[in-house]
Amino acid sequence: MVLVAGSSVYNGQISPSSKQIEKYPVDQAMVDNIRQEGFDHSELSNTLSYMTDVLGARLTNSNDMHRAQTWATGEMGRIGLANIQIEPFMDYGVSWDNEYFSLHLLEPDYQVMLGYPIAHTPGINGRQKMAVVIADIKTKSDMEKYRGKLRRKAVLSTPPPTIDITRYRKGVQRWTDEELREIAETPTPPRSPRPPRNPDLVTAVERNAFFKKEGVAVILESRSGWLAAVRGFARPGAKIDKWSRKETKIHLPIVAVTPEHYNRMYRILERGLPVKIEIEIRTKVGKVVQKASNVLGEIPGSDLKEELVMLGAHFDTWHASPNASDNTSGVAVMLEAVRILNAVGAKPRRTIRIALWSGEEQGLHGSREYVYKHFGNPDDPEVGIKPGYEKLSAYFNQDYGPGQYRGIYLQGNEGVRQTFTSWMKPFEDLGMTTVSLRGVGSTDHVYFDRVGLPAFQFLQDRVGGTGGHTNLDFYDTLPIEDLKKNAVIMASFVYHAAMTEKQLPRKQK
Ligand SMILES: [Zn+2]
Known part of the structure; x- marks a missing residue:
């Protein structure tokens, strides 16, 4: 030794x-x-x-x-x-497995689109064509604007994300000597306190429950703004002890879409032009x-x-x-x-x-x-x-x-x-x-x-x-x-x- x-x-x-x-x-x-x-x-x-x-x-x-x-x-x-x-x-x-997924823009132009079903959400029956609409619901009163208008539609449920184009150019970032000294010498920086929740704002869980009640077919979302990426796959409000088969069934399919494809649909709809997609989601959900x-x-x-x-x-x-x-x-x-x-x-x-x-x-x-x-x-x-x-x-x-x-x-x-x-x-x-x-x-x-x-x-x-x-x-x-x-x-x-x-x-x- x-x-x-x-x-x-x-x-x-x-x-x-x-x-x-x-x-x-x-x-x-x-x-x-x-x-x-x-x-x-x-x-x-x-x-x-x-x-x-x-x-x-x-x-x-x-x-x-x-x-x-x-x-x-x-x-x-x-x-x-x-x-x-x-x-x-x-x-x-x-158990939950995604077995197959496809998403295509059909109107006003054909394009393959990229997305992924969120974990522990159900699939849909067969290949379906449907209209896409914006559902910009931030507060409870926003819900009234959309009541009765969303049946059998796919909804764009989140605002269009801003895309960060620098993210993938960074590669490995070595800590500098100065940064290492800082980490060695100073305690953990305190977390900035969360701003208080605005009680008028609806949560993702409340929004999705509204969509379910309104007969929405598929919830589309895009949250991260990472170029070409879909990020985040946890179902809002998911609790482990609730992942029974029944619990999975009572939710709607949620699909996260890359920001470019999501934003393209968003801009077309903002012009007042219709958007139509074809979508298929097959998931395998365990019985016990x-x-x-x-x-x-x-x-x-x-x-x-x-x-x-x-x-x-x-x-x-x-x-x-x-x-x-x-x-x-x-x-x-x-x-x-x-x-x-x-x-x-x-x-x-x-x-x-x-x-x-x-x-x-x-x-x-x-x-x-x-x-x-x-x-x-x-x-x-x-x-x-x-x-x-x-x-x-x-x-x-x-x-x-x-x-x-x-x-x-x-x-x-x-x-x-x-x-x-x-x-x-x-x-x-x-x-x-x-x-x-x-x-x-x-x-x-x-x-x-x-x-x-x-x-x-x-x-x-x-x-x-x-x-x-x-x-x-x-x-x-x-x-x-x-x-x-x-x-x-x-x-x-x-x-x-x-x-x-x-x-x-x-x-x-
Ligand atoms: Zn990890």
């Missing part, structure tokens, strides 16, 4: 002395092996291509997801993991409420095998593209990290467990249920503390796009600063330099953190454009070299966390 001497690390706060660093040694020989395996024998691009090209989208509880989860168990077996499991959680809902499931696998530990280090990413996606960046990239990095560890013959003291979550996009359901079941929740007497609570040293997650790791967020846990500073040191040359005390959210480490377990997200470079729940998130725009670095760093962090004498310290309450 080689100790890396401490030095002033660029975190803007504490520069650990070499004495402090020595308490958290780095196994330099292992790091060298991990780097060699991860850079010279990488399987990452092959995994990413298979997942995005062959498996594709993976909406929670869809048939696509079940097929992909079966693949994941096979892949874990190939890597040499043990205790591979598909572990069910909660009565999640009926099913449980959703996470996929897990392990590298068994040795003398501390009852203790755990976890790494994970959400396996589920929205359904309009393979979602290469969100979060196929995170999943592939985690699989590659455990593959590297097995390939270099790592013999961890603690058990290393990988988790591929589902239900993340609908509200972190998979990771939350897993945390409650295996570790508990000290703040909820009904859940209580489980025996596993004292056994987890740390959880590491990736879900901020496919950009490379530039540092790590301590999630408010000052006690791990020196450890992580030491573990980052061998990757300084890759740009992994920043430790920030900030706590970050919106993904699967959140419930670990909430119940008091050490759980972390890495600080990643931003990749502009195609990600973020769009139909454009494919293999082609992934920065593969960035992701190779992430897998190497992840493997090293997980390995070192599995080897420490003591578990990582938890946050002081």
Whole structure:
């Protein structure tokens, strides 16, 4: 074991002395092996291509997801993991798959149009031709203008979006030294408070209920203004426990249309000219409420095998593209990290467990249920503390796009600063330099953190454009070299966390 001497690390706060660093040694020989395996024998691009090209989208509880989860168990077996499991959680809902969709402008001119049905909305019977009308409903009184006029029509239900043409030119945006210093030295910026809701405005749920009552055939919408993209696929007001077959049936089909095509229809209608479309939507809705499931696998530990280090990413996606960046990239990095560890013959003291979550996009359901079941929740007497609570040293997650790791967020846990500073040191040359005390959210480490377990997200470079729940998130725009670095760093962090004498310290309450 080689100790890396401490030095002033660029975190803007504490520069650990070499004495402090020595308490958290780095196994330099292992790091060298991990780097060699991860850079010279990488399987990452092959995994990413298979997942995005062959498996594709993976909406929670869809048939696509079940097929992909079966693949994941096979892949874990190939890597040499043990205790591979598909572990069910909660009565999640009926399955939903979009089997076919087509949309064409027929009048005043023919054009193929691009759109996607929103998840968990029904299909329509056969191929239908229908008139399109604007339904500009912002307030309750607006509804009166449209009463009795929308029957069997497709409605343009949102205002025409403004298109941002710069978005896809950005590519990978590296954090600058100045920005990294800012992240390291300053606390999480406070969220700007939401403006109070105007009670006269109708919600999307109220608007859609009105359309249903009025006999509208299809709701069309376009929200993002991302060039050529459809973005956002959650049905307004959707609650997981309501995804029964009946609940899906009482809604109208909602179709999100790319901004250019949507705006073209809008402008024609504003001229007072008629618009006619042909549309077909076939969805397959399951008959019974099913449980959703996470996929897990392990590298068994040795003398501390009852203790755990976890790494994970959400396996589920929205359904309009393979979602290469969100979060196929995170999943592939985690699989590659455990593959590297097995390939270099790592013999961890603690058990290393990988988790591929589902239900993340609908509200972190998979990771939350897993945390409650295996570790508990000290703040909820009904859940209580489980025996596993004292056994987890740390959880590491990736879900901020496919950009490379530039540092790590301590999630408010000052006690791990020196450890992580030491573990980052061998990757300084890759740009992994920043430790920030900030706590970050919106993904699967959140419930670990909430119940008091050490759980972390890495600080990643931003990749502009195609990600973020769009139909454009494919293999082609992934920065593969960035992701190779992430897998190497992840493997090293997980390995070192599995080897420490003591578990990582938890946050002081
Ligand atoms: Zn995500």
